[in-house]
Amino acid sequence: MSAAGMAVGGSANRIRALIERHAYLLLKSWPRLVSMAYYPTVTMIMWAFVTVYLRPTSNFLADAPGLFIGAVLLWDILFRGQLGVSLTFFEEMYSRNLGNLFVSPLRAWELIVGQLVMSMLRMLIGVGAACGFAWLLFRYSIFSLGFPLVAFFVNLIICGWAIGLAVSGLVLRWGLGAEELAWAAVFLLAPVSGVYYPIRVLPDWLQIIAHGVPTSYVFEGMRAVLLEHTFRGDLFVEAMAINGIYMAAGIVFYLLAIGYARKHGMLMQMGE
Secondary structure, three states, X not given: OOHHHHHHHHHHHXXXXXXXXXXXXXXXXXXXXXXXXXXXXXXXXXXXXXXXXXXXXXXXXXXXXXXXXXXXXXXXXXXXXXXXXXXXXXXXXXXXOXXXXXXXXXXXXXXXXXXHHHHHHHHHHHHHHHHHHHHHHHOOOHHHHOOHHHHHHHHHHHHHHHHHHHHHHHHHHHOHHXXXXXXXXXXXXXXXXXXXXXXXXXXXXXXXXXXXXXXXXXXXXXXXXXXXXXXXXXXXXXXXXXXXXXHHHHHXXXXXXXXXXXXXXXXXXXXO
């Protein structure tokens, strides 16, 4: 086998070992599984009942009965995607395992890949349960969005990953005192994302900020699909372009934080 092939095989094995460690911790713990499904399911049910209550008096909701439910489920893709990246990193901090990881052959980019894979798994469990209850209780399927759902999913999960990596870097740099950012960071985007309302209702200065947030294009695109039965390709392209910047910035910041922690001997001092 060539040296390149051996390097690729070694990276794959290290990434797989990291994923297996976290997957075992996750799938063998029913409290973790319940907690991941609880919040998106309860939030979805709340907004679904609001929709049922308002539908008879609103032509807007009558034309798009799944508008709020779909918005909640898409928002949770973003939230769970970000939280999955952050919590995978926090698990290593809580167990005082960061030092062990970084003295092992594991490379920083391999750690990032492992975090992204675990984020996907956590997101699928949490949002998947909410999607199941949406169908059982309200006969609504997020898959009714069709192909545009793939575009929305890709943009939201990339944005969540970018924020999750940035939050991991902040906690690595400033310690667990910054841990609350893992729960609050995404919600800073909520007012300018237009999850439940069009961006045009925002004040002019907030609309300018919203145009720099990829999630605003996703939810505008969702409303176009549900209300106008049109997929806005221009919104998809703009969201992807901004997400590329976000993701690159998140990775660079995370790598800089890892380098800083190594240089200042912080990796062995972090823990719960």
